[in-house]
Amino acid sequence: MTTAVESFDTLRRKLTGALALPGDPLYAELATGFNVAITAKPAAVVEARDAQDVAEAVRFAAATGRAAGVQATGHGLAGTLDEAVLVHTGKLDECVVHPDGWARVGAGVRWQQVVDAAAPYGLAPLCGSAPGVGVVGYTTGGGLGPVARTFGWASDRVRAVEIVTGDGVLRRVTANDEPDLFWGVRGGKGALGIVTALEFDLVPLPSLYAGALYFAGADAAAVLHRWREWSSSLPLAATTSLAFLQLPPMPGVPEPLAGRFTVAVRFAWTESAESGAAVLAPMRAAATPIIDLVQTIPYAAIGMVHADPTEPMPVIEETDLLASFPAEAADALLATAGPDARSPQVMVELRQLGGALAEPGEHESALCHRDAAFSLILIGVPVPPIAEAIVPHAAAVRAALDPWLTGGALPNLSSGTGAERIARSYDPATLARLVEIAGRFDPANVLRVGQVPVRQS
Numbered sequence: 317m318t319t320a321v322e323s324f325d326t327l328r329r330k331l332t333g334a335l336a337l338p339g340d341p342l343y344a345e346l347a348t349g350f351n352v353a354i355t356a357k358p359a360a361v362v363e364a365r366d367a368q369d370v371a372e373a374v375r376f377a378a379a380t381g382r383a384a385g386v387q388a389t390g391h392g393l394a395g396t397l398d399e400a401v402l403v404h405t406g407k408l409d410e411c412v413v414h415p416d417g418w419a420r421v422g423a424g425v426r427w428q429q430v431v432d433a434a435a436p437y438g439l440a441p442l443c444g445s446a447p448g449v450g451v452v453g454y455t456t457g458g459g460l461g462p463v464a465r466t467f468g469w470a471s472d473r474v475r476a477v478e479i480v481t482g483d484g485v486l487r488r489v490t491a492n493d494e495p496d497l498f499w500g501v502r503g504g505k506g507a508l509g510i511v512t513a514l515e516f517d518l519v520p521l522p523s524l525y526a527g528a529l530y531f532a533g534a535d536a537a538a539v540l541h542r543w544r545e546w547s548s549s550l551p552l553a554a555t556t557s558l559a560f561l562q563l564p565p566m567p568g569v570p571e572p573l574a575g576r577f578t579v580a581v582r583f584a585w586t587e588s589a590e591s592g593a594a595v596l597a598p599m600r601a602a603a604t605p606i607i608d609l610v611q612t613i614p615y616a617a618i619g620m621v622h623a624d625p626t627e628p629m630p631v632i633e634e635t636d637l638l639a640s641f642p643a644e645a646a647d648a649l650l651a652t653a654g655p656d657a658r659s660p661q662v663m664v665e666l667r668q669l670g671g672a673l674a675e676p677g678e679h680e681s682a683l684c685h686r687d688a689a690f691s692l693i694l695i696g697v698p699v700p701p702i703a704e705a706i707v708p709h710a711a712a713v714r715a716a717l718d719p720w721l722t723g724g725a726l727p728n729l730s731s732g733t734g735a736e737r738i739a740r741s742y743d744p745a746t747l748a749r750l751v752e753i754a755g756r757f758d759p760a761n762v763l764r765v766g767q768v769p770v771r772q773s
């Protein structure tokens with residue numbers, strides 16, 4: 317009789333990379349990601365060294381009746397992946413920037429590596445707020461970054477994808493080759509396969525006028541209402557977001573922001589510093605900033621705009637899209653999440669959408685909700701004594717904002733599993749098409765764990 321260990325030995329012999337089983341130190345290392353609130357418990361982890369390893373892992377999962385899942389950095393962990401074969405892409409670290417404006421990266425590459433490699437050519441990738449996030453997980457979910465209103469979604473810049481589909485075949489996918497996969501992988505995250513490499517366009521942007529204004533909690537109402545009015549007339553050169561912050565005193569958190577309620581207004585301007593300063597002036601005058609970090613920065617420093625955390629931490633997040641954000645909505649947000657609301661959330665953030673984000677991409681894709689006006693995300697850190705309050709509080713904020721919610725959510729900011737949750741990321745026709753394509757390329761439904769549409773088996 318073949319034991320599980322023996323059959324894993326069969327897989328191990330086919331791999332260039334490592335295979336880690338529960339109990340191995342490498343297993344604990346690979347199964348843990350950025351969000352330590354979720355611990356993945358796969359049957360085994362394949363630390364892929366090349367695309368062939370990914371294909372072997374998927375075929376092995378299919379042959380043994382297991383599911384296959386994927387993880388790069390764990391910034392978007394969705395579920396515990398119980399009993400699955402987890403493909404860890406961290407060692408797929410190819411990163412080549414072509415001076416004529418495009419890049420090819422392996423599935424384990426994080427954004428900062430591409431940002432740094434592109435900088436000598438005055439080029440920039442459309443990364444997100446946190447440069448430690450993985451390129452592939454981010455881009456396959458759309459990718460909403462600090463200059464997004466100028467340049468649009470990262471997924472619209474993709475030229476080619478190399479992907480192992482659920483049938484265990486490695487395919488190269490472009491607008492002309494396997495167009496259904498090309499459509500679905502841009503927005504569909506891991507629904508149609510495990511990406512091994514991505515090729516995408518860069519934009520010419522060596523530097524920009526960007527950063528954040530931080531205001532005291534006492535000014536939250538004035539700042540939020542000013543931001544709402546001011547942002548409504550911003551040109552495409554401006555991308556902005558506003559966050560209510562309650563950052564703990566810890567290394568990396570500036571003293572004026574630590575242990576108190578503050579408001580951050582992020583601003584990224586892709587034209588001259590002079591014109592950016594003029595556009596930002598009304599926001600700077602909304603109240604007296606306690607810190608003003610908006611300045612000309614090299615694109616390589618783009619992570620300072622949001623100053624997201626870089627070290628692993630436990631996170632509970634809830635997200636929504638808003639069709640509009642009138643004064644009544646701002647009052648509702650202040651009442652439930654403002655400085656006097658005793659909110660347990662570390663961050664309540666609104667990102668203004670619109671601009672280039674509302675435009676269709678060059679090639680149609682599975683990325684939905686381009687017409688939303690704002691995205692909302694609430695992030696709580698589940699530690700005593702506030703751990704239990706995070707989820708009910710997020711529900712109360714969502715209830716207060718209900719008249720303005722679209723019911724949708726961006727796939728990137730909405731990691732999680734289950735039919736209801738996934739359905740929020742796509743309109744019904746897109747979801748049905750993703751399921752249909754998945755059925756063709758993954759007839760055994762091997763890719764059934766994580767943030768993927770639920771298929772009837």
Ligand SMILES: Cc1cc2nc3c(=O)[nH]c(=O)nc-3n(C[C@H](O)[C@H](O)[C@H](O)COP(=O)(O)OP(=O)(O)OC[C@H]3O[C@@H](n4cnc5c(N)ncnc54)[C@H](O)[C@@H]3O)c2cc1C
Pocket residue numbers: 349350386387388389390391392393394405423443444445446448449450451452453454455456457458459460461462505506507509510511512624625728729731766767
């Ligand atoms: C601090 C922080 C800041 C963020 N900022 C932004 C932001 O500004 N804009 C934005 O749009 N999103 C943002 N996100 C969300 C982030 O883009 C998603 O969570 C993304 O999925 C993370 O990808 P990852 O590979 O780093 O994480 P992982 O947890 O390793 O992967 C998450 C998911 O991505 C998919 N995926 C990963 N690798 C592959 C692959 N090789 N093939 C197919 N699918 C794959 C899978 O669905 C997987 O479950 C942020 C998240 C965090 C924690």
